[in-house]
Every structure is written in C-alpha cells, then in structure tokens.
Amino acid sequence: MSQPTPAALPPAAIAKALAIAIVSTALLAACSPADDAAEPAADVPAVAPTPTAADEVAPEPATPAPVAAGGTVGGDGSQIVLDTLTEADVTGANLQGELACSFSEDGRPPLLHAVGVVGSQDPAQGVVKVAGYVEPVRAPGGFDGMTQNPTFTGQGKTIRIEETGAAIGGGESPPRPATLTYLRADGASRTLEGRWQCGP
Incomplete structure (x- = not known):
C-alpha cells in the first residue's frame, strides 16, 4: 500500500x-x-570571607600606674617628698619615750624619728617631714614594737619599716639595712633604702 x-x-x-x-x-x-x-545552586554552602589583619582589633594594654619623679608609684602621679629632720624638728615635736629608733639614708639626718617606752603597750610616737611639714606618726607596742619591722600610721599615710639584712658593725645599738615604704591614702607609694637603728 x-x-x-x-x-x-x-x-x-x-x-x-x-x-x-x-x-x-x-x-x-x-x-x-x-x-x-x-537558578541559584541551593546545595553550594556560603563561604565566609577570610578576616584580614585590618579586621582584627588588638586589645588595649593595661594602663600602668603613673610614676612621678623620685620613685613615687600610683596615686594621682604627684611625688611623695620626704625631707630629712633637723634637731629642731625633733625637739619641737615633744615626743614622749625612753629610747629612740630612726631611719636614715647613707648616714644623713633621719627621715623618720620615733621614741617609745620599754615594756609598754602605749604607742611609740614619731615624726616625719613631708614636703617641708613635720607630721606625727605612731606605732603600736612602745619601744619594743619598733625594734622589728614596725608599721607607723598617721593622717593619710602608713609607713612600713622592713629590715633587709644583718646588723652593721658592733656596739649596743648597731644599724640594720632596711627599707622605708611610704603609702599615701590615694594609693601612691614610695620605697627608700637605708638603715634602721634603735637604742639609746
């Protein structure tokens, strides 16, 4: 067909x-x-961009405490000034006690002078000269409380004495290497090296 x-x-x-x-x-x-x-590929996962050095922010370093001239640390940054005491400064303070202790630098006149009564619990009485002003300080335990690492207190201040070595030389009251640390109420501090001597 x-x-x-x-x-x-x-x-x-x-x-x-x-x-x-x-x-x-x-x-x-x-x-x-x-x-x-x-049509977009639904099965392809999105890839985040790799961060660069410009994207990363380093943490800010901790701000150190301000250090003023003369070794003062912290506080408002102003310097702690300790002047040597004159004989008139000590006599004018009218301190009551039997025996004395003092802190001095390199044989210079003392920066701190205090007296106390042996065997007494009455506080030892002392003076320091801060930026030209003679100011009172006290330490517990009379004279005996001052013979080993005493702590003195006064208005707006704490002063710590720490012996750092053996007695230098002989005699009835030989000096010992020590540090004096002055702590101010605003958090400032200053440490000085010298000698701590107690006795007649």
Missing part, C-alpha cells in the same frame, strides 16, 4: 501536526540550559 502525500492529508490532520510541533518547541525552550543557569 502506498503512503499518502502531504497534499493528500486532510486540513484537520495538518492542523493537528502543526499544534504538536508548536507544543514540542515550547517544551524544549522551557527546559533550555539558560533557565538552569539562572
């Missing part, structure tokens, strides 16, 4: 064939690679 030629097809068959061709072309266009490329 011979196949019919296109001219022999009825108009309805031609129309149906054209409709199938148009739908097929539309479906192919809808599934083209261009559409696939337009």
Whole structure:
C-alpha cells in the first residue's frame, strides 16, 4: 500500500501536526540550559570571607600606674617628698619615750624619728617631714614594737619599716639595712633604702 502525500492529508490532520510541533518547541525552550543557569545552586554552602589583619582589633594594654619623679608609684602621679629632720624638728615635736629608733639614708639626718617606752603597750610616737611639714606618726607596742619591722600610721599615710639584712658593725645599738615604704591614702607609694637603728 502506498503512503499518502502531504497534499493528500486532510486540513484537520495538518492542523493537528502543526499544534504538536508548536507544543514540542515550547517544551524544549522551557527546559533550555539558560533557565538552569539562572537558578541559584541551593546545595553550594556560603563561604565566609577570610578576616584580614585590618579586621582584627588588638586589645588595649593595661594602663600602668603613673610614676612621678623620685620613685613615687600610683596615686594621682604627684611625688611623695620626704625631707630629712633637723634637731629642731625633733625637739619641737615633744615626743614622749625612753629610747629612740630612726631611719636614715647613707648616714644623713633621719627621715623618720620615733621614741617609745620599754615594756609598754602605749604607742611609740614619731615624726616625719613631708614636703617641708613635720607630721606625727605612731606605732603600736612602745619601744619594743619598733625594734622589728614596725608599721607607723598617721593622717593619710602608713609607713612600713622592713629590715633587709644583718646588723652593721658592733656596739649596743648597731644599724640594720632596711627599707622605708611610704603609702599615701590615694594609693601612691614610695620605697627608700637605708638603715634602721634603735637604742639609746
């Protein structure tokens, strides 16, 4: 049997064939690679950018306590000034006691002078000269309380004496190497090296 030629097809068959061709072309266009490329890849994880040195902020260093001239540390930064005591300073203080102790630097006149009564619990009485002003200080335990690492207190101040070595030389009351640490009420401090000597 011979196949019919296109001219022999009825108009309805031609129309149906054209409709199938148009739908097929539309479906192919809808599934083209261009559409696939337009959609984001949902399976690809987002990658955070690597931080650079400019992004990192170093922590600020702790601010050191201010250090004033003369070795004063902390407080408002002003210097703790201890002057040597004159004989008139000590006499004018009218200190009451039997035996004395004093702190001095390199054989100079004392920076602190105090007296106390042996075997007494009455506080030892002393004086220091701060920035030109003679000021009173006290230590518990009388004279005996001053012989080993005493602590003196006064208005706005605490003064600690700490022996740092053996007695120097002989005699009844040889001096000992020691430090004097002056602590001010605002947190400032200053430590001096010298000698602590107690006795007649």
